[in-house]
Amino acid sequence: MSAVLTTDALELHHDTPRGALRAVDGISLTIDKGETLGLVGESGCGKSTLARCIVGIQQPTGGQLEIEGVRPGKGRAMRLERARNVQMIFQDPSGALNPRLTVERIITEPLQVAGIGSRASRKEAVLEIAKKVGLSAYHLERMPHELSGGQRQRVSIARALVLNPNLLVCDEAVSALDVSVQAQVLNLLLDLQKELGLSYLFISHDLAVVRYISDRIAVMYLGRIVELGRAEDVWAGRLHPYTQALVNAIPDEAARTEDAPILEGDVPSPVNPPSGCPFRTRCPHARAACAETRPELRLVGTHEVACHFAEEIGAQVAAGH
Amino acid sequence: MTALLEIENLRIGQGNNAPIVEQLSLSVSRGETVGLVGESGCGKSLTALSVMGLLAGNLGVRDGKIRLEGDEIQSLPQRKLRHLRGEKMGMIFQEPLTALNPVMSVGVQITEVLRNHRGMGRAEARTRAVELLRLVKIPDPEARLDEYPHQMSGGMRQRVVIAIALACSPSLLIADEPTTALDVTVQAQILRLLKQLQRDENLGLLLITHDLGVVRQVADRIVVMYAGSVVEEGLVDEVLDNPRHPYTAGLIAARPSGSFAEGAARLAEITGSVPAPADRPAGCVFRDRCKQARPECEARRPALERAPTGHAVRCHFPLAEGSPA
Numbered sequence: 001m002s003a004v005l006t007t008d009a010l011e012l013h014h015d016t017p018r019g020a021l022r023a024v025d026g027i028s029l030t031i032d033k034g035e036t037l038g039l040v041g042e043s044g045c046g047k048s049t050l051a052r053c054i055v056g057i058q059q060p061t062g063g064q065l066e067i068e069g070v071r072p073g074k075g076r077a078m079r080l081e082r083a084r085n086v087q088m089i090f091q092d093p094s095g096a097l098n099p100r101l102t103v104e105r106i107i108t109e110p111l112q113v114a115g116i117g118s119r120a121s122r123k124e125a126v127l128e129i130a131k132k133v134g135l136s137a138y139h140l141e142r143m144p145h146e147l148s149g150g151q152r153q154r155v156s157i158a159r160a161l162v163l164n165p166n167l168l169v170c171d172e173a174v175s176a177l178d179v180s181v182q183a184q185v186l187n188l189l190l191d192l193q194k195e196l197g198l199s200y201l202f203i204s205h206d207l208a209v210v211r212y213i214s215d216r217i218a219v220m221y222l223g224r225i226v227e228l229g230r231a232e233d234v235w236a237g238r239l240h241p242y243t244q245a246l247v248n249a250i251p252d253e254a255a256r257t258e259d260a261p262i263l264e265g266d267v268p269s270p271v272n273p274p275s276g277c278p279f280r281t282r283c284p285h286a287r288a289a290c291a292e293t294r295p296e297l298r299l300v301g302t303h304e305v306a307c308h309f310a311e312e313i314g315a316q317v318a319a320g321h
Numbered sequence: 322m323t324a325l326l327e328i329e330n331l332r333i334g335q336g337n338n339a340p341i342v343e344q345l346s347l348s349v350s351r352g353e354t355v356g357l358v359g360e361s362g363c364g365k366s367l368t369a370l371s372v373m374g375l376l377a378g379n380l381g382v383r384d385g386k387i388r389l390e391g392d393e394i395q396s397l398p399q400r401k402l403r404h405l406r407g408e409k410m411g412m413i414f415q416e417p418l419t420a421l422n423p424v425m426s427v428g429v430q431i432t433e434v435l436r437n438h439r440g441m442g443r444a445e446a447r448t449r450a451v452e453l454l455r456l457v458k459i460p461d462p463e464a465r466l467d468e469y470p471h472q473m474s475g476g477m478r479q480r481v482v483i484a485i486a487l488a489c490s491p492s493l494l495i496a497d498e499p500t501t502a503l504d505v506t507v508q509a510q511i512l513r514l515l516k517q518l519q520r521d522e523n524l525g526l527l528l529i530t531h532d533l534g535v536v537r538q539v540a541d542r543i544v545v546m547y548a549g550s551v552v553e554e555g556l557v558d559e560v561l562d563n564p565r566h567p568y569t570a571g572l573i574a575a576r577p578s579g580s581f582a583e584g585a586a587r588l589a590e591i592t593g594s595v596p597a598p599a600d601r602p603a604g605c606v607f608r609d610r611c612k613q614a615r616p617e618c619e620a621r622r623p624a625l626e627r628a629p630t631g632h633a634v635r636c637h638f639p640l641a642e643g644s645p646a
Contacts, residue, residue, distance in 0.1 A: 036582075042504035148594040149361075178360035178531065180591035183575035187588055190581060205505060212577030212585060231580045249509035251534040253558075258513060263506040266474040 004068060004167045004199045005031040005054065005086075011062035012049055021271045023049040025223030026063065028297075031167065034193065036200040038214030038231065040207055040246065044267050046223040047203050051169045054201065055088045068166065080114055087160035091172035093152035097144040097159075103130075104140035107159045114163060125162060132195070133158045133188060150181035154188070161192065169201045174209060186213060207246055211235045219243045222270055222278040229303020237302055239310045239317075241283045277308070285309055324348040324388075325525040326372065326410075326493055331385035333367050333376065339598045340383060342367055342549045346625075349525040351492060354516070356540030356557065357529045358572075362595050363546040365529045369495045371395070372527075373412050374402035389493065407438050411486030415498040417478035421470040427481045428466035434488040453484040458514060476507035480514070487518065494519070497529045512539055533572060537561055545569050548595060548606040551625060555632035565632065565639040567611050605637065613638055 012024040023046045031037045041047050052058040054065065056072060056079065065072065072082045087110075090096040097106055107126045111117060117125060130140055133154040144152055153173065160168055170189070174182040190213065192198060204210050210217055210231075217234040219227040219242065227240040238244050245263040254260065265282050268274055274281050280290040289308055300310040307313065326349040333342040342364035349355045359365045370376050372387055374397065387395040389409060394402065406412075414420040422430055431453060432446035441449065447466070454462035457480040470478055479499060486494060496515065500508035516539055519526045528540055536543050536557060543560050545553040545568065553566040564570040571591040579585030593610045596602070602609050608618040617637050627633040 042506060150594055178595070179533075179572055179575045180360065181594060183577075183588035183590045184592075186577065187590060190587070207505070208577050211580050212588075213581060215582045232583050235580070245506055249505040251508065251512060251532065251538040253537050255509065255512070255538045258517070262509040262513060264510070266476055266507065267504070 002033055002069075003030045003066075004033050004035075005029075005201070006066040006069075007054070007063065008065075009063040010050070010053060010060050010065055012046075012053055012058060013061050016271055018271050022223045022273065023270060024053060024060065025270075027220075027223075027225060028063075029218060029225065029228070031199050031201060033166065033199055034197050035216070036193065036202055036214045038210035038217040039201060039203045039220060040205065040210050040217065041220035042205060042267055044270065045220045046270070047220050048171055050220075051088065051171050051201065051203055054167075055086055055169055056082050057088075083110070083165075084114060084163045085165055086167045086169065087163065087165040088169040088171060089153070089156045089160050089173045092176050093149060093156045094144065096156050097152060099144055101143075102140065103135070103142050103144065103147070103155050106144070106155060107140070107162055110159060110163050116163070126158075129158045129162045132192065133161070134184075148181070149177055150184055153177060153181075153185055157185075157188070157192070161196070161198075164196075165198075167199045167201065169203070171203045172205070173202075175204060175206065182209075189213065207235075207250060219246070222267065222273050224278065224306065225297060226279065226306045227304065228297060233302040237314075237317075239300055239303075239305045239314050240279075240307050241285050241313065242279050244313075245282075277306075285313060325351045325353075325390060326527065327386070327388040328368070328372070329386045329388070331368065331371065331387065332383040333364065333371055333380065334383045336379045339601070340549065341380075341598045342371075344550050344625075345385070345546075347544050347551065347554070349493065349527050351525050352520070352523045353542065354519055354526040354528055354540045356536030356543045357527060357546065358531065358533065358536055358543060359546035360531060360572075360595055362548075362597075364549045365546050366497055368546075369412065369497050369527065369529055372495060373406055373410065374399065375406075375412075404438075407434055407489050407491065409491050410493040410495065411489075411491040412495040412497065413479070413482045413486050413499050416502050417475060417482045418470060420482050421478060423470055426467050426469055427473070431466075431481070431485055431488060434485055438489045449488070450484075453488060454481075456487070456518070457481070457484045459484075474507075475503050476510060479503065479507075479511055483511075483514070483518070487522070490522065491524070493525045493527070495527045495529070498531070499528070500535065501530070501532075508535075515539065533561065533576065545572075548601050549598065550606065550635065551633075552607065552635045553633065554625070555630065559630065559632055563632075563642050565634040565642070566607075566636050567613055567640065568607050570640055571610075605635075 008028050010024055010027045014021040027050055039047050053060045067085050108122055111122045135154055174185050202213055214231045217231050218225050221242050227234055227243045263282055268281055276292050277290040277295050280286040295306045295308045297304045297306045328347050331345040332340045334340040357365050371382050382395045386393055428450055431450040435441045435446040435449055451462045459465050459480050500511050540557050543557045544551055547568050553569045574589035591610055604619040604622055608614040623635045623637045625633050625635045
């Protein structure tokens, strides 16, 4: 399979009076054609910043990024090329759509900016993509405020897909939707992927949603990937204490017992993060070694983990702890 | 158990428009956690605000009764309600940052309640405030008292909001999506704290949420709302393991489980979306989204029928016990 996206040690550091804020701190990943990579982590872990670097809204300060094997450049032509390859949908569809434009104009705009087609052919293309996402000619004449939240998210998806991109970055795309509508949009994304051969970078804080939709999952903590692998390997065979904590934190029947372990404290500041392993300040397994060297992502069993004691934790899990 | 809060046939309307909440009845006993569940726009937050007497503008209780410890409170004047709020009932909100005053230290915001309601002096109130911060497990409470909300994390801020709500030891706590704005690991901390406080202080807890997992973990009973009224009610495990209303079953089936890439089924959708109050269909309000709708559903609005177990459902054709969700 060919990679739609490759990043190599991608970094985005901000200068602050208190030191460098490492929002994205050396992320290397690939997304293949037709593949969904799920990205989970809590707020402030850098997942949205990574998405913005990939789409080109923010400029990385280090590392490499390739889209369809090409490093994106800076000129207008290069930016347009990138926009035709990579598009993004956002969490809040109300905030992402211009309230003063009709749905038809919202979906047409990317074609106009890219200078694609005649007026008539654009109209046709917009109607076609609208039908694909479950909107009709009736909806095209409406204003965003006349639509429900689920319909607005369909408009965002249509606008993103009208340029025929290969990669769609979905940043908390279903988080603001009610469960019943969330199911509609997740099914739509799966159908579109099958029909159009799309790749997704699917970002969410909701582990159950990410597990459902992803082929592979990357878990992020303080700007770094701490666990990466096939969805079921990461879910069922989770080795990093942070991934384990995320799964344990999902509210359900099992969480009723008050002796179930839960993570204490909050995510530390990405300015001056802890030395060594960034997770050690909240980790139940932390030892002296964790403060000294930072664990790199390495293959342990079925997938990659960034933890010094992954083998030991894996053995404990296997022994039924 | 004696009912601490009883809502009977509540109707909430805005001006002369179609009612937003109607025929709503529920009760919360001391020491009990009731999960009130529904999608946005179903009226669950308005129900909570009506109990607190906080309906604003031209929203108001049009009919029905709200009883707190047996006394009707739906038509009390604001002066008396202000006394009940804080003293007998407290509320915590979704977004702790907007629930707190950004220009006052958290200490002032906690002691304010104690000084106003309990007439405590400055020093006494401060001592009690430290106790309260300790109760909600904020480390180093003496120092934290002088901090401002922006200096705290989201989880710490929500703990402060809980401390304020509990300052005068109310018997009823209403929590409206208390963990929705928080990260999952912090949500787990706050849910555990709420459950401990509820048990230790013997509170009646009305927990409003859209998340069935949260209800499953924390609540004893569940009340499912759709388009302004209760469609199903009962013990949490009974309702979630054996949903009898097609809407409840639909909500459960719409949650992703497993991995699609590894063969998990497509998600079960509930087609369409929640109607606005003026557009609610005649008869059963759920019928235009319901797969089992029949002509009777349009003709007549179903009543909430209660089984001897307490499991109640508002449907002409409830799903059989044990049928797959």
